[in-house]
Amino acid sequence: MVTLNFIVDQLTAEVPGGIGRYTENLAREVIRRAPHDCDVAGITSFVSDEQRSALLDRLPGLESVRMSRLNRKMLSQAWRRGMFTNSFGGGLFHSPSLLAPLRPLESGDPAQVVVTIHDIVPWTHPETLTPNGVRWHKAMLKRAWQYAAAVVTPTHAVAEQVAELHDFGDRLRVIPGAASPDIQLPDEAAQHDIAQRFQLPETFILAIGTLEPRKGIDRLIQALAQPRLQDAQLVHVGPEGWGEVDLSSLCAAAGVDRSRVRNLGYVSDAELAVVLDRATVLCMPSLDEGFGLPILEAFKAGTPVVHTDVPALMEVSQGASLHVGLGDEATFVERLSIALSNVLGDSELRETLTLAGQDRQPIYSWAYSADLVWQLHADL
Template sequence: MTTLRVIIDEMLSTAPGNVNTYTEELTRALIATAPRNCYVEAFVSASTEPEYELINERLPGLAALHKSALAGREVKAAWQHGFTRLPGHGMVHAPSLLAPLSRHDRLNSADQVIVTVHDTVAWSHPELLPPRVVSWHRAMLKRATRFADAVVAPSHAVADQLGEIADLGDRVRVISGAANSRIVPPADADVRASRLDLPNRYILAIGGLEAGKGIDQLVRSMSKIGTGEPLLIVGPTADDSSLAAAIVDAGLDEGRVRGLGLLSDADLAVVMERATVFAHPNLEEGFGMPMLDAFSLGIPVVHSDAPAMVELSAGGGIVVERGDSALYPERLADAIRSILDDRQLAVRLGYSGSDRANAFSWRSSAEKVWQLHADL
């Protein structure tokens, strides 16, 4: 019997980003694609009973759930300094850099550890992250460079960037994610759309106003789009002070930009499916799962020329050059307006995006992870 132990702490994370979705989706697919006589177990730091129930509900088929006595912050600190290991021996897969990285004998004991690096922002643009987050990521990559048997990157762009900041040799393997399987329009879509007060036509974005997301530039671009469609943003609430300041700074009329707050998967599916344009202006990105979600629903997409997003899109959306940040809002506006003004372009982009989304699947990702462990 062969056991693969997956570190699923990120699945319970409430921090912005898509690593939580990636962890859940990949683990579920690993269970579904497990070869004969192979089983998937999970490890999680000390959590609440409702969280344990959520794990068991969303990851049916887990052979076991190992519950640490340490809280998440304590586990992070312990593994950063090389303390504590997982019980037993065998294969460990970490959907992030959170892993028990230490010296082990892969050849004689069959122990192996694979980690995942979703982006290199902590190195390329450390000013976009809190200092403690930068310090932790850098420390964990140093440990991965010494002790990881392989490192998974979600895109060739991230793999190339990793090659410039760490001596990982041939240990880097590109294994992409896929669209969120829970973003499916529900049967009561009309009721939800009415409750959310969705207009007939609107531009949609996902993300906060923190540096690097490009949402502030997107808000400024609205003053240059004269067709009247509002911008709806998932993440900030309607009364978010940072969003209000960005709206005032852009000189926009009330109602032209609206924060929707955090949404359930069903509500998000409704909001995404009915959007006229999905804008993903992120200045830095490792993969771009929200963009892939929009592609999967056939929504025309406008995105920045961040290398990972250009790679993911492969011509499925309209690319906007970041370049001079002062002119970025104008370029975003031009791209968005081209879709709003051209129905045929919008339809063509919807089809090309759908085709692009079909190139990715969690099953394929899981099979590649199993093969990587087998290759080791």
Template sequence: MPELVVLADQLFAPVPGGTGRYTAELLRALAETAPAGWSVTSVVSRRDDLEQAEIPGVDGPRVLPVPRRTLVAMWQAGIPYWPGGDAVHAPTPLAPPRRPAVGRHRRATLAVTVHDSVPWTHPHTLTRRGVSWHRIMVSRAMRRADFVVVPTRSVAAELREHVPGDTRVEVVAHGVSEVFTAAEEVELPVDVTHLDLPDRYVLCVGTLEPRKGLEVLIDAIARLHQVDPRAPALLLVGQQGWGWVDPTTEAQRYGLPSGTVRVLGRLPDLELAAVMRRAAVLAAPSHAEGFGLPVLEAMAAGVPVVHSDVPAVVEVAGGAGVTVPRGDAQQLSESLQEVVNDPVWSAKLAAAGRRRAAEFSWRSAAEAVWSLHRNGYRDCPGDVPSTA
């Protein structure tokens, strides 16, 4: 029985972010859509607690005999340590070098998901170490992987522009978790009273780091409150990333009253969905993105969206949101005000968003990934190689 191995180390990252959600959701969907005769196994670096990587329908997680730091160093150095399997899918650029063909033995296929081109287009929004590592790993994937999977056509075009290589690049869009797609009248089985949510609020979801445009958003919220002191509060859902973005201090700098800007941190999916459904609008002011998953999740939940003109986000939104120029706090403030104060406009955006989100699913994403691996497996003659 051929085996698809999925590298699941991102599930243990201190700040898993959107790539963590992608890894978990894709694993679930791959297991649900596995072709007859195939198995799906998750593989992680050496660790003791494996609960976060235990997903129904997925074998494993199988534990490699090396810790994460060693594994990262080995693969960055190009050491051809293979994690096993007849096909490997790396949900992030952390991936082994392509396994060479040996004699008549089959070469296992390797697909690597590259979520964005930020290390080339916006390197100042990442750490130097992060830029260097991603450039090395993505460049290698573009030369040596069988397939590079990207979430949008925008990322595909940017990679082709900035990164040499003849690897086949395939666009496979993300999906929407079912927890966000529940009908409006369906009550979610979760209690969020402990979050003490305000009656009206603007919501922003994402890691707290420079490229998310939070300074522009807080500026926009301050402008809203200058016009109307009863304007909505701003709730931020996400963990602190690099750069130590401090929304509370930024809010104080703009003279906003205490509690106007609140950070809720990382929330479980059910709580996030409940918080999202209660929002007046989702704001996505990012300077750079490869997809913009919160935009799609908000649309699925029936929440109007105001987003920046990042090409990938514009592509995902498909005209169902309000687009504003990156870095333009005044335009962002005006657009948020229009959505919040005009219930007819808000309802039209919410309906358009639900229709747009219905075009995306994790099942479709998994089926597209399976197609790549199955075709690659059939194209490689010979025997199946042994695992590492």
């Protein structure tokens, strides 16, 4: 029996985030689609018995959960320095992030280690991370260049960016994500209750993400100040603040009435499904992204999308959305407001975008991604 050691540590983080969602969905399908002579074990830092049981419940079919004696912070710093990389022995390892026991082959039990890098934000927008976070990502990517059997990216766009940082040759592979199957509409009564509780407007722009600068939420709020969007309402899913920035200060700076911008904070999968379903348009005004999962989630919900021409977003959407170029900074806010106004005011355009998105979304599936994981390790 061959065991694939899948690093599921992100699921134990205080805020699992997008990588946590990627980890859970990919791990489920990797387990479900394992070849008949293979099984999957979970690898984590030190966790409580309750956390260990929760992982087994969340990932049905997981053969076991193997724990380090180090907590999450200590393990990430140890592996960054090349320490305790033999603690789980040899064999096959797959990490849905850069956290992995990367080491020279001659250092102990031979191991085939594959890691994942979702974007190069630590290089392009280091101000959105802590200094320690930036140093950790840069050090781990360098270790991956030295010791990883392969490096996975979610898009060809990110693969090209990573190749400019280090020459990985043919070790770079693209394995995309997909819309989460957990984001499903509840029954009609629950939908009504959620919409009432959130006081969702009849027509609104939806934005998903933190307020960090690269997400561009500040410029989306500036677009609301344009005359053509003077009546538009924005619903934001995610934390209301980031650092010293919050929605109230962004609205004040843009001259936008704060009542036009509603923050929902963190929401459940069912709540997100309702918000996506009722949104008139999803907007991703990002300066940089590695994949663009909200686009696929909006496509699945039948919601039109407007986003920037970030290469990864263009790759995911493939013409099934409207995009606004980042090139001319001076006119970006105005052009964003035009694109959003066109969608809000044109039912035929919305219908066209909805159909295009629903045709595009099924191309991405976690089953396909899991098959690519098994094929990659077989090839190696």
